[in-house]
Amino acid sequence: MASSSLSSRGSGSNWTPRQNKLFEEALAKYDRDTPDRWLNIAREVGGGKTAEEVRRHYEFLEQDVQSIENGQVAIPNYRTTGGSRS
Template sequence: MELPSSSSKYKAWSFEENKLFENCIAMEYVSSDEFDWWTPIANVFFRGTRTPDEIKNHYNQLVFDVNEIENGRFCIPKYKDDKVDNYNNGHDNFIYKKKKIRYTQWSKDEHRLFVIGAMIYGGGDWRSISRMVVKTRSPIQVASHAQKFYDRKKHPKNTKRASIHDITTVDHDTTLDLCQRNLIDLQTFQSYIAKLAEQDQATGEQGRH
């Protein structure tokens, strides 16, 4: 287990920040099996008010506290204040979620939906991609997947092993199949096909110059 690191510049977490952090755990936006959740969480949810390292240290402190509690080495005091009482609830929820959270590999269909969503909404609007296209994944999961996708696209020669990240576009027939299986709605299908047409037109114009 990674111990929380101490810092002379530590800034106490507010009640609102702790609730936001607990919500990230409750919604399964944090997984110890995944490479880097901290940067997307900092950008999408905390919007720069907390650094990735601060969030990671806060998570590690929570893991440490929970392990101490489970091993009988730490007792949570009983508070009357409702806000402080949420400290107890947060730890109880984390104990439950810690056992429940499991990272699952993205399917090819999910990745194709991600490619479609990124084309429509742009690489960065993880909320819209999650809400409108890849509905089986949270914004943080979409952001984390995007990190790997764009890194693979930028450095294609760094690995020889095949990956779903090698799928960088989705053709008309495959998109139609996704629509017929109700994985995307008609509006998303039409929007993506229009984007493909724009891309093909731009590529054709570049080829003529």
């Protein structure tokens, strides 16, 4: 369940939309082979996040994506408003 404030069930702390954006950007910048990856990402995210919090946040999101890909998350039934135009 990804949300903009992600009071992440698994990561144990609140993440603001801004922190999530910084997190995504830092993930792109620091790949799996980067020494001290989680520490570097924590510094980029700021807000007092520790390397461990950042790593847990990543693991939670990985599990979330896996659940979606495995069909364990129901697709919302969005209703459209208005009619179709030709």
